[in-house]
Amino acid sequence: MLDIRVEKVEQRKEKPDFNNLGFGKYFTDHMFVMDFSDEKGWYNARIVPFGYIPIHPASTVLHYGAEIFEGMKAYKTENGYQMFRPYENAKRFNDSAERLCLPTIEPEDFVQAVTELINLDYSWIPDANGTSLYIRPFMFGNDESLGVHAVHNATFVVILSPVGSYYKEGLNPVKITIEDKDVRAVRGGTGYAKCGGNYAASLRAGKVAASKGFSQVLWLDGVERKYIEEVGAMNVMFKIKGEIVTPSLTGSVLPGITRKSCIEILREWGYKVTERLLSVDELITAAENGELEEAFGTGTAAVISPIGHLFYKDVDHVVSNNQIGELTQRLYDELTGIQWGKKEDKRNWCVKVEQ
Numbered sequence: 485m486l487d488i489r490v491e492k493v494e495q496r497k498e499k500p501d502f503n504n505l506g507f508g509k510y511f512t513d514h515m516f517v518m519d520f521s522d523e524k525g526w527y528n529a530r531i532v533p534f535g536y537i538p539i540h541p542a543s544t545v546l547h548y549g550a551e552i553f554e555g556m557k558a559y560k561t562e563n564g565y566q567m568f569r570p571y572e573n574a575k576r577f578n579d580s581a582e583r584l585c586l587p588t589i590e591p592e593d594f595v596q597a598v599t600e601l602i603n604l605d606y607s608w609i610p611d612a613n614g615t616s617l618y619i620r621p622f623m624f625g626n627d628e629s630l631g632v633h634a635v636h637n638a639t640f641v642v643i644l645s646p647v648g649s650y651y652k653e654g655l656n657p658v659k660i661t662i663e664d665k666d667v668r669a670v671r672g673g674t675g676y677a678k679c680g681g682n683y684a685a686s687l688r689a690g691k692v693a694a695s696k697g698f699s700q701v702l703w704l705d706g707v708e709r710k711y712i713e714e715v716g717a718m719n720v721m722f723k724i725k726g727e728i729v730t731p732s733l734t735g736s737v738l739p740g741i742t743r744k745s746c747i748e749i750l751r752e753w754g755y756k757v758t759e760r761l762l763s764v765d766e767l768i769t770a771a772e773n774g775e776l777e778e779a780f781g782t783g784t785a786a787v788i789s790p791i792g793h794l795f796y797k798d799v800d801h802v803v804s805n806n807q808i809g810e811l812t813q814r815l816y817d818e819l820t821g822i823q824w825g826k827k828e829d830k831r832n833w834c835v836k837v838e839q
């Protein structure tokens with residue numbers, strides 16, 4: 485249990501139009517901050533007015549990229565709000581922390597920090613259709629010296645941002661290009677950790693793809709440039725001859741909570757789901773033979789993102805006639821139904837908070 489000091493704003497900000505939020509543009513009135521040092525452990529847990537964080541110019545994060553984060557959501561319900569599997573995020577945060585030599589946080593404390601912050605900024609949870617409160621916990625190494633070593637000081641922060649539905653005009657198939665030059669991560673590296681550095685390395689391919697009219701890139705493995713890994717910052721799944729195939733968690737793939745939830749739901753529905761290495765050649769052959777029935781990305785921000793075009797070596801392969809596949813739509817409806825409290829949460833995934 486954290487002992488959290490609360491310093492409230494004198495006056496709350498004006499709320500944005502909840503029908504036109506976009507993603508990550510607005511922030512609530514408060515933020516959670518907590519410091520760590522080797523001597524004290526975690527200390528000075530506080531909720532303070534949202535604002536700038538003073539940082540030493542030699543701080544580790546600014547030079548050596550010691551940073552990890554999480555992305556999760558809270559959804560308004562009839563009598564409060566609910567979060568989707570927050571302990572999974574807490575657990576993954578610690579796995580990321582371990583990889584980057586940052587301190588871990590008790591999952592109970594992680595969820596407590598998020599919950600107390602949301603309780604205070606409850607009025608910021610949007611209620612328009614398709615909206616939610618995006619939760620961004622993050623941690624950075626904060627030694628005030630240029631020495632290269634595992635850090636002795638860190639800062640943990642949670643900020644909240646009301647966000648709109650990812651797709652303005654509803655669920656729509658996206659155009660993807662298969663990236664055969666840059667790689668996002670390699671086995672033995674930090675691919676399984678949710679760290680800012682992975683994103684920094686992925687931006688160039690995303691920029692080039694966007695300039696050619698694609699919304700994301702499909703990443704191949706960093707060793708052989710042969711096996712499918714992820715799509716943009718989402719996990720990826722394919723329906724091939726009735727079977728669902730998704731890349732296995734080899735160390736360079738981020739273990740998505742949406743991915744894990746989809747696998748559980750699909751198996752319950754009686755689908756065969758296989759986690760294995762899937763080569764780009766096998767995928768393209770399946771697309772050419774008409775055996776690739778559906779393809780979609782999975783992640784917290786978009787939940788499910790149908791893929792309508794796969795571009796590889798100058799050839800454009802259309803998937804599901806560039807329509808939302810039947811299973812893709814059913815999965816989207818099921819997951820969002822549970823998250824927004826409109827479908828029964830049989831698996832007890834949501835943590836409900838009454839207000």
Ligand SMILES: *Cc1c(COP(=O)(O)O)cnc(C)c1O
Binds near residue numbers: 718739
């Ligand atoms: C966060 C993330 C995902 C999706 O994870 P979820 O827990 O489903 O949101 C997938 N790939 C990358 C690279 C990510 O950073």
